[in-house]
Amino acid sequence: MDGYGDDATDAHDGTHAHDAALADADPRTAAILEAERERQRSSLQLIASENHASRSVLRAQGSVFTNKYAEGVPGDRYYGGCEHADEIERLAIDRARKLFDAEHVNVQPHSGSQANAAAMLAVLEPGDTILSADLRNAGHLSHGHQANLAGQVYDVERYGLDPETGLLEYDTLRERAEDVDPDLIVSGFSAYPRTVDWERIQAIAEDVGAFHLADIAHITGLVAAGVHPSPVGVADLVTASTHKTVRAGRGGIVVCGEDLADAVDRAVMPGIQGGPAMHNVTGKAVGFGEALEPAFEAYAERVIANARALAGGLADRGCRLSTGGTDTHLVLVDLRETHDRDLLGKAAERALEDCGIVLNANAVPGDPRPPKDPSGIRAGVPALTTRGFDEGAMDAVAECIVRMLEDPEDEAVRREVTECVDELCAAHPLYE
Numbered sequence: 001m002d003g004y005g006d007d008a009t010d011a012h013d014g015t016h017a018h019d020a021a022l023a024d025a026d027p028r029t030a031a032i033l034e035a036e037r038e039r040q041r042s043s044l045q046l047i048a049s050e051n052h053a054s055r056s057v058l059r060a061q062g063s064v065f066t067n068k069y070a071e072g073v074p075g076d077r078y079y080g081g082c083e084h085a086d087e088i089e090r091l092a093i094d095r096a097r098k099l100f101d102a103e104h105v106n107v108q109p110h111s112g113s114q115a116n117a118a119a120m121l122a123v124l125e126p127g128d129t130i131l132s133a134d135l136r137n138a139g140h141l142s143h144g145h146q147a148n149l150a151g152q153v154y155d156v157e158r159y160g161l162d163p164e165t166g167l168l169e170y171d172t173l174r175e176r177a178e179d180v181d182p183d184l185i186v187s188g189f190s191a192y193p194r195t196v197d198w199e200r201i202q203a204i205a206e207d208v209g210a211f212h213l214a215d216i217a218h219i220t221g222l223v224a225a226g227v228h229p230s231p232v233g234v235a236d237l238v239t240a241s242t243h244k245t246v247r248a249g250r251g252g253i254v255v256c257g258e259d260l261a262d263a264v265d266r267a268v269m270p271g272i273q274g275g276p277a278m279h280n281v282t283g284k285a286v287g288f289g290e291a292l293e294p295a296f297e298a299y300a301e302r303v304i305a306n307a308r309a310l311a312g313g314l315a316d317r318g319c320r321l322s323t324g325g326t327d328t329h330l331v332l333v334d335l336r337e338t339h340d341r342d343l344l345g346k347a348a349e350r351a352l353e354d355c356g357i358v359l360n361a362n363a364v365p366g367d368p369r370p371p372k373d374p375s376g377i378r379a380g381v382p383a384l385t386t387r388g389f390d391e392g393a394m395d396a397v398a399e400c401i402v403r404m405l406e407d408p409e410d411e412a413v414r415r416e417v418t419e420c421v422d423e424l425c426a427a428h429p430l431y432e
């Protein structure tokens with residue numbers, strides 16, 4: 001199914017008829033949709049949080065469940081007509097529980113950020129103290145940025161990664177936790193390429209009397225496939241995104257033990273949301289079903305092999321990688337020590353996008369520059385792996401990236417890299 005180029009059954013699922021109906025009713029929107037489909041096909045998607053969902057997931061999300069309100073939980077709703085909503089949500093929950101070997105899963109959060117907000121609301125009071133990593137240290141907005149609700153409701157203290165190595169130093173985290181005495185420690189990262197030792201963080205949390213929230217948004221699929229250790233059953237609360245490495249419908253989930261189940265469900269609704277987006281819950285059910293198939297484990301293994309190939313290809317060509325490499329789906333390049341030092345985050349992002357290489361500027365640990373125009377770039381391989389890229393193709397991607405980083409103004413280089421990108425895209429069809 002990789003690349004979704006050979007799944008003949010989907011040709012008969014009504015998708016084309018729906019496209020034709022939309023083109024008839026709203027040609028402008030249909031044209032924008034087609035342009036986006038073409039952009040995804042004709043460029044390399046290396047944004048580490050993105051992927052290409054199967055046609056079945058796309059179909060499930062564009063379904064009649066868009067129409068349905070279903071506040072509450074299966075079997076206990078505020079509205080009538082929920083029998084099928086109950087059935088699909090129960091299916092999503094059952095599959096998620098199996099996938100993560102979990103006691104309780106709430107599948108309603110609209111996103112990973114909402115999942116984090118709900119998890120915090122479930123166990124904290126306003127003014128309680130969170131200890132988390134900020135954007136410069138691979139953290140996420142929803143972990144307590146001052147502009148985010150969490151940063152305004154809770155007292156947020158920070159821990160960092162080692163600015164030299166980029167690694168999480170567990171002893172430093174322990175010292176910080178003992179100093180700060182938090183009510184909640186947030187682990188899990190948006191730009192950390194290494195395996196996280198959840199048990200060690202849980203031990204720190206227990207020693208200082210804090211809850212531990214592990215946000216596995218980026219590595220959801222790697223955890224589901226068993227190729228990264230799972231925090232489920234270790235951390236008190238686990239939040240995940242469902243559309244990144246796991247390729248299911250768009251949104252988030254909260255995973256916890258039975259002891260926190262009611263608090264989590266109440267925190268999601270009415271705490272931070274109203275009606276669940278049932279079309280997304282449907283997409284989650286479908287994607288979780290796909291992730292339970294043996295082929296998904298092979299996909300997750302290929303993600304890691306491809307990320308390592310990309311890391312090796314970049315490092316061999318002179319890039320400085322934060323932490324020196326990767327164990328996961330992404331690499332973080334510190335451009336301050338790579339090639340032309342004037343070409344930092346945003347400028348590098350733009351130069352690469354000009355040639356069809358789409359990734360994002362990203363802060364590196366200890367970054368003195370602002371998160372909007374930081375010193376590094378982050379590249380992830382989940383989407384290219386879905387398209388069927390192998391390690392050889394990833395090395396070609398590394399070559400393209402480095403050639404552009406070395407000579408961003410050279411027209412001939414730009415042409416050659418664009419041609420190489422076109423060839424790689426043509427060799428790895430998507431949704432065709």
Ligand code: DSN
Pocket residue numbers: 048049112140190
């Ligand atoms: N925007 C996502 C990321 O790229 O990491 C997280 O929400």
